Amino acid sequence: MGRAEERRARQRGGRRAAPRRSSGTPSVGAGDGAAGTAPGGRAAARRAARPVKPRKSGIRALFTWKKILGTFFGVCLLAIGAFIVLYIMVPIPEGNAVAQRESNVYKYSDGSVLARAGTVNRESVSLDQVPKDVQHCFVAAENKSFYHDSGVDLKGTARGLLNTLRGRGTQGGSTITQQYVKNYYLDQDQTVTRKLKELVISLKVDQKYSKDQILAGYINTSYYGRGAYGIQAAAQAYYRVDARKLTVQQGAYLAALLQAPSQYDWAVASQTGKQLVKARWNYVLDNMVEQKWLDAGERRAMTFPVPKDPRGTPGLEGQKGYLIDLANKQLEQKLMKDEGISQSQAEAEVVGRGWTITLNIDKKKQAALEKAVKVQLTGKLDPKKRKVDGDVQAGAVSVDPRNGKIVALYGGQDYFKHYTSNATRTDFQPASTFKPVILAAALESGAKTQDGLPINANTVYDGTSGRQAVDHGSKVGFGPPNEDHKDYGPITVQTAMNQSVNSVFAQMGIDVGMEKVMSTAGDLGMDTKGMQPVPAQTLGSMGASPLEMAGIYATFDNHGKKVTPTIVAKAEGKSRSVTMPDAIGDQVISRQAADTVTSVLTGVVDDGTARTSVAANPARNGQQVAGKTGTSDENRSAWFTGYTPDLVTSVGLFGEQPKPPYRHVSLTGATGLLPPPGRVNGGGYPAEIWAAYTFGVTDKAEFDLDTTQGAAVQPPASKSPSQSPSQSPSQSASSSPPPSKSPSKSPSKSPSQSPSKSPSQSPSQSPSRTPSGGPSIENPLNPGDQQQLDGRQPAQ
Structure with a gap:
């Protein structure tokens, strides 16, 4: 190979090829006598000099860019073709909007028809x-x-x-x-x-x-x-x-x-x-x-x-409309979750679509609840004599804590007269019925006082009215007065719960941390979305409904397992059936914490603000009861949420102006209650409605409690003379100033033991209808204070 050929071979990336020997006659050079190459030898040399390309693997050979592009266009053509076929084959059908509308049938839990609705x-x-x-x-x-x-x-x-x-x-x-x-x-x-x-x-x-x-x-x-x-x-x-x-x-x-x-x-x-x-x-x-x-x-x-x-709407008079409205909403929520549809789509899918919806409502319990409200309250209202009587609205929800079934519900005097369901509305304060949530948060989180003592039923706090709550020596700018500005001095948590002492629970909320308190409230079933934790929430200054409060207390009654009250048992459509989610959820607080709250709340009934209306009710017949009263700012709402081992019922009374703009108003003076003070409190009509209903539909049973604390397991040794309902408090709001910290006294006293300042029953705990000793407000914030401290201001 000549130099020129070698150079060209190198440029092509090849190597010098050895001279190929020909099996035929060698060619003769042009005068130099050297052996030449056979014809085609140069081409073979060039091919030998070219680099050898590696062969592609199977996957790379299959997925070339040309094949991918071709496949993509092929799929597009197929899709276009399929759509053209679909466009040709699918006609505009006959309209069926009217044909789809058919009345729903609603049934009681026993299968009897409650109503047909949806014309x-x-x-x-x-x-x-x-x-x-x-x-x-x-x-x-x-x-x-x-x-x-x-x-x-x-x-x-x-x-x-x-x-x-x-x-x-x-x-x-x-x-x-x-x-x-x-x-x-x-x-x-x-x-x-x-x-x-x-x-x-x-x-x-x-x-x-x-x-x-x-x-x-x-x-x-x-x-x-x-x-x-x-x-x-x-x-x-x-x-x-x-x-x-x-x-x-x-x-x-x-x-x-x-x-x-x-x-x-x-x-x-x-x-x-x-x-x-x-x-x-x-x-x-x-x-x-x-x-x-x-x-x-x-x-x-x-x-x-x-x-x-x-x-x-015809067929929805009385309580029927309230029951059907809640049933529809819960079914709609289920469809939204299961099918990912919007709320408007879910409503259109439920209302008037021919569903047969069986409710958990017990026909006998429903009738008993309606009767209790009529006998204990609405039968005594006369708006023609007293304008305030026309402002009174009642709501109640009754739940079986073992399965979460809503067995009875009272939404208002009549669905035609008051469209808003008082059982589910969330624009009134639950007041002191929120206090057990604070105790539950303290017990669940193992919270301690400012002095490092664990918070439990026997922990001693300063019950001085208006005492400024402190956070490790610094005042937090919140010192709510007690009802009637009454001072209690050093008292146990048990006594503070019995008497609904605001100053104690204000400090306890700071000790626990309001973030933990509101987190626990959310875990128990309160809608806390959009709420900012603030000290005033210790007074129940947020909005809540009887439905929410019944769920929270049902979770206490169910030993800390979450109860979500459910009104729909099953729903069957023309081509499908819907199974509602299990109303019993996870353990949201420990059994010991839940049972301790229950034990403490028995003291409210037996030795506290609900004693006259519930404990002394002749129909009680030894039934064990736990519960809490509540009366809100300016007497705009009054509550009693209570429970037996097998039934939880929350009753709320709300003051609402009956004509637009429907402002919240005071209940004071309703049914002719005379000042002083003439107020409707939680221990009055709400507790009386609760007792008349509950003791008529439940059997005697005792709580199965896993706790060593509270009134249910530590009964009082004796009653002090100061615990007589007629005894006046021994000290006024002008008592000596409170200490800056929670007291560090040893919690050795029995929960019901009376402190030296006579903390127990005063005239303010008498039945709300007694002119000589009316109730007192348990949440005495001014409207301006509430707007600043609430966290979620209810509508007025």
């Missing part, structure tokens, strides 16, 4: 009967691009399909056209097939019908709450006008309702619900301004249009 309330109107501005409210709320889109939101639909495949429900955005198709042509099933049908039919509907026809169909088939389907029924249900007379403000509210009808119904909405619907209402109007459908100046002048009170 369709719909009257369709043409779009020209709806003001143009009101039409724009719905477009602004749900689908601003409605007038120029193709009827589908591909991105939202794809997200919905993906979530459905993952088992998370649809949770995808959808246009007005898609919502109309779902309401009128399809059902609420959360399946991929239904979602694909919705997509195809929406495209076809958008091609076949005008935007005005689609919008008219949408607002005439949507569910607005209060049993109203369609804008005409909604206009009458909320504002008592025809759709053609709706204002922009009213239309914006109805459009906002579609997101969560029952949660946003002003008549029953919580404070959170009211805030949310107002925000949604503002969102609708702001979008209208953005779309140039509403003048900005007019928008700024608009005020929220508070809806009218609801009208009663």
Whole structure:
């Protein structure tokens, strides 16, 4: 090989090839006599000099970029082809919105029929009967691009399909056209097939019908709450006008309702619900301004249009409406969790869909509870004689702690007369019925006093009225007075619970830590979302419902295992059945802590604020009882939540102005109670209702307690003369100033042992109807103080 050839071989990355010997006749050079190469030798040398490429493995050979790209385009073509076939094969079906509506049947626990409810309330109107501005409210709320889109939101639909495949429900955005198709042509099933049908039919509907026809169909088939389907029924249900007379403000509210009808119904909405619907209402109007459908100046002048009170639906009179409303809500919550659907979808799926819903309500217990409220309270109210009597509202929930079943419920005098259920409302303070939660938090966390002593039933605290709570020597700026500003001096936790001594539990809350207290409250079943831990919560200054308090005390009664009160036993639809979750949950506080609270609360009944109404009731017949009274700021609410081993019942009385704006008012003077002080306290009517009901439906039983503390296991050795109901306290609020720390005295006294300052029964603990010795407020905060210290201010 010549030098030039070698150089070229090196450039090609090859090596010098050895001369190939030819088996044939060698070629003769041109005069030098050297042996030459055979024909084709140079080509062979070049091939030998080329680098050898390694062979690809099986996987790399299979997944080349060309194959991947080809596969991708192939799948796309198949998907497009499949969609074309689907588009051709799926027709626009006959509308079935009316056919889907059928009354639900509600039954008592024994199978007897409670009520049939859900008759369709719909009257369709043409779009020209709806003001143009009101039409724009719905477009602004749900689908601003409605007038120029193709009827589908591909991105939202794809997200919905993906979530459905993952088992998370649809949770995808959808246009007005898609919502109309779902309401009128399809059902609420959360399946991929239904979602694909919705997509195809929406495209076809958008091609076949005008935007005005689609919008008219949408607002005439949507569910607005209060049993109203369609804008005409909604206009009458909320504002008592025809759709053609709706204002922009009213239309914006109805459009906002579609997101969560029952949660946003002003008549029953919580404070959170009211805030949310107002925000949604503002969102609708702001979008209208953005779309140039509403003048900005007019928008700024608009005020929220508070809806009218609801009208009663036939078949829901008396307590039936309250029972059915709670049953629907719990079933809706279950569907939302299981199927990943929105609240509005769940409501539309439950109301008037032909369900047979069996409740846990015991027919006999329900009748007994209604009778107890009538005999002990409502039968004595006369609004014509006393204006305050018209302000009294009662609510109660009764729960079996062994299984969490709500066996009886009282929501108000009549569902037609008072739409809001007093059993589930959360806008009144639970007052001193919250004190056991503080003790539970102390016991569960092993908390200690400022002097390092463990907190238990025998721990001694300073019960001086108004004593400033301290945190390791520093005052925290909170010193609530006791009822009637009465001083108790050094007393045990047991006595402080018996007499509901505010100053003791204010200090205990600081000792435990309010974060731990509120965390324990949440574990036990109180809705603490949005609450900031503050000292005033030791007085029960947050909002709570009888349903919540019944669940908390049922958890105490169930030895610390979480009880979530449940009214629905089972629900059966046309093509499915729903099994409700187990009402008994995990151990949220230890058995010893729960049983100690129960033991302490027996002292409230036998030797405290509930003694006259409960312990001395002749129908008691030796039944063991635990419970706690509560009376809130300015006597706006009064409570007794109590329990036997097999039944927990929370009774609340609430002062509410019977006409808009429904402000909270005092109960003082109701039924003719005379000053001083004329107040309704927890040891009065609430405890009397509780006793009349409970002792009529339960049998004698004793608590099975795993504790060495509290009144149930440490009975008083003897009663001091100072514990007589007629004995006045020996000291006034002008007593010597309290120490800066919790007392460090040895907790050697029996829980019921009387301290030297006569802490026990005073005239303020007499029955609330006794003119000579009325009750006292257990939570005497001023409204201004409460707003600063509450953490979640109840609505006024």
